Amino acid sequence: MTQMARAAVQTAPRTIEMREFPVPQIGPDDGLLRVEANGICGSDVEIYRGHMGGSRDPFIPGHEPMGIIERVGERAAERWGVQEGDRVALEVIVPCRACEDCLTGRYQACRQRKYGHGVTGVDVAPSLWGGFAEYLYLSPGAVMHRIDRSLPVEVAAMYNPLGAGVRWAVELGEVGLGSTLLVLGAGQRGLAAVIAAKAAGASTVIVTGLQTDAHKLRLARELGADHTLVVDGEDAQDTVETVMDLTAGRGVDVAVELTPMAAAPVTDALKSVRHGGRVVLAGLKGHREIPLVTDLLINRGLTVKGAFGVDAAANKKAIELLESGRFPLEKLHTHTFGLDEVGLAIDTLAGDAGEGNAIHVSVHPN
Numbered sequence: 076m077t078q079m080a081r082a083a084v085q086t087a088p089r090t091i092e093m094r095e096f097p098v099p100q101i102g103p104d105d106g107l108l109r110v111e112a113n114g115i116c117g118s119d120v121e122i123y124r125g126h127m128g129g130s131r132d133p134f135i136p137g138h139e140p141m142g143i144i145e146r147v148g149e150r151a152a153e154r155w156g157v158q159e160g161d162r163v164a165l166e167v168i169v170p171c172r173a174c175e176d177c178l179t180g181r182y183q184a185c186r187q188r189k190y191g192h193g194v195t196g197v198d199v200a201p202s203l204w205g206g207f208a209e210y211l212y213l214s215p216g217a218v219m220h221r222i223d224r225s226l227p228v229e230v231a232a233m234y235n236p237l238g239a240g241v242r243w244a245v246e247l248g249e250v251g252l253g254s255t256l257l258v259l260g261a262g263q264r265g266l267a268a269v270i271a272a273k274a275a276g277a278s279t280v281i282v283t284g285l286q287t288d289a290h291k292l293r294l295a296r297e298l299g300a301d302h303t304l305v306v307d308g309e310d311a312q313d314t315v316e317t318v319m320d321l322t323a324g325r326g327v328d329v330a331v332e333l334t335p336m337a338a339a340p341v342t343d344a345l346k347s348v349r350h351g352g353r354v355v356l357a358g359l360k361g362h363r364e365i366p367l368v369t370d371l372l373i374n375r376g377l378t379v380k381g382a383f384g385v386d387a388a389a390n391k392k393a394i395e396l397l398e399s400g401r402f403p404l405e406k407l408h409t410h411t412f413g414l415d416e417v418g419l420a421i422d423t424l425a426g427d428a429g430e431g432n433a434i435h436v437s438v439h440p441n
Contacts, residue, residue, distance in 0.1 A: 081440070082208035083417040084197055086133045088125025091418045099201035099212050106147035106155075106213035108163070112232035112437045113193075113206030114139040117262065117335050118359060120425040123418070126361045131196070136417070137206025137438065138167040138193030139235040141222060145210065155219055164234045165211070166218040166390065167192050182218075183384055190214055207417050209440045220390050223398045229408040232437045233263075234394055235385060237404070239357070240267025241396070242389035243382045245275045248329040248355045252276035257318055257347050258300075259283045259340040260333030260358060261291035263407060263435045266298060268331050270402050271393075273299035281321060283314055283340070290432055294406060314343040325349050331382075334358045338365045345371045345379075357382035407435045414440040 079095045086092050101107055119136060121127040141164040144157055152158055170177045171187035189195075192211070195204035203212045213219070222231050243264070244250045254277045258265045261284035272280050281302045282295045292303040302321055304312045318327060326349035334340045335358055344354045345368075354377060372379060385393075397404065410433055412420035417438055422428035424436040 080203060080208055080210040081414060082135045082203065082205070083414055084133050085123065085131070085136050089123060089418070093415060094197075096197070096202045096208075098210055099203065101146045101148055103148035103150045104215040106151050107145045108140065108165070108211040108213055109143045109145040110140050110206055110208060110211050110440045111142040111162070112228050112439045113137040113141070114232045114235055115420055115424045115436045115438065116236065116264070117424075119421055121335070121359065121361060123421045127359070132198055134194065134196045135203065135205030135208050136193050137208070138191070139232070140165050140192055140206030140211055141231055141234060142211070144213075147213070151213070151215065155217075157219070157221060162222045162224045162231065163219040164222055164231070164390065164394065165192050165206075166387070167194065167384065168218065169214055169216045170218070172216055183386060188216075190216070192217075207414065207438055207440065209414070218387060220387070220394055222394055226397060227405065228439065229411065229435075229437060230397060230404050233267075233404055233407060233435055234390060234397060236263040236435065237267045237270065237396060238385035238390040238393035239264045239382075240269070240271035241392045242385050243331050243333075243355050243357050244268040244272045244329070245392075246389055247380045247382055248331055248353055250275050250277050250329050253278045254329060255279040255281075255322060255327040257281045257283070257314075257327045257330040257344065258333065259314070259330065259344055260335075261288045261295055261303075262333060264357070265331075265333045266291065266295055266407060266434070268333070269295050269298045269300050270396065270404075274396060274401065279321070279327070281318060281327065283343075287426070287431060291434060294434070297406070298402060314340070315346045318347040322349075326352060329353045329355070331355045332358050336360055336363070338363065341365050342368070345377065348375075348377060351376045353378045353380065355380050355382050408437070409434045410436040412436070412438050414438060
């Protein structure tokens with residue numbers, strides 16, 4: 076195999092450079108992934124624009140990598156339960172696996188972690204930490220999940236957004252048989268929340284979007300959403316009023332807020348749930364201060380949860396859904412780009428390039 080690997084390196088906001096890095100030698104405890112695809116999410120957009128994370132050293136983005144295990148050490152193969160030729164998906168966090176948080180199941184909070192996929196600088200050996208590269212280094216602490224190789228690459232690459240839908244709607248929101256759910260935001264993770272909720276037995280799912288999201292709202296209905304609302308423009312529907320009309324004044328059991336940078340949907344979420352209901356906040360706001368009327372939480376006995384990433388349990392359930400073929404997930408995938416087109420791929424998801432119809436976008440390095 077080649078001794079060098081091409082990678083897209085972000086050196087500054089909106090600046091991507093193509094570089095080559097030596098393919099690392101693999102020992103008994105680590106491995107090497109040949110990247111098939113890396114999905115793009117909203118946080119990639121904000122990081123690319125420089126809105127999140129402050130100043131960064133040059134790094135290879137891409138925190139949703141999946142691909143084929145090219146090489147794996149003997150001890151690593153036993154620890155991960157994989158072999159060369161297996162297809163796996165990676166989690167962004169590489170925990171230490173030894174601290175109190177890791178040992179008690181809170182590995183996403185690991186304070187001892189030194190690396191992460193798509194976030195670690197190229198100055199940290201062996202540089203190939205992100206998914207926008209031909210090969211990615213599998214460090215001993217990496218968390219991975221096997222995926223059926225018969226799945227189309229574009230569908231397999233949806234493990235992370237679907238995992239977010241599972242974790243945020245079903246695990247954190249506790250959506251189950253007969254639940255009612257409001258999803259604020261019709262992007263790929265909003266649509267994933269629809270899929271996860273319907274798979275869990277939700278009776279009513281309501282999704283909000285903008286006029287420019289008409290194609291996403293149509294797909295939401297095809298995936299099982301019972302009602303979709305357009306919340307901007309001359310014919311805008313008021314989210315809270317409409318939800319109350321649809322639920323006979325009761326409100327929904329759960330609201331999942333997924334909109335990027337917008338403040339108003341947070342208040343809409345709090346006002347749309349029933350007394351004792353749950354609100355899951357997952358839409359990043361770029362550290363903006365969001366007005367919060369705490370009396371809403373107190374007087375209505377609400378539970379508000381922050382959604383940080385996707386854990387192993389949610390990824391496992393999401394991959395099972397992917398492999399089941401139960402939902403037409405191929406309809407979520409709209410754009411495929413090569414490694415030389417990372418900037419264009421991110422702009423396309425953001426709506427800054429293309430026709431504005433992007434839902435799921437992935438980069439395929441090979």
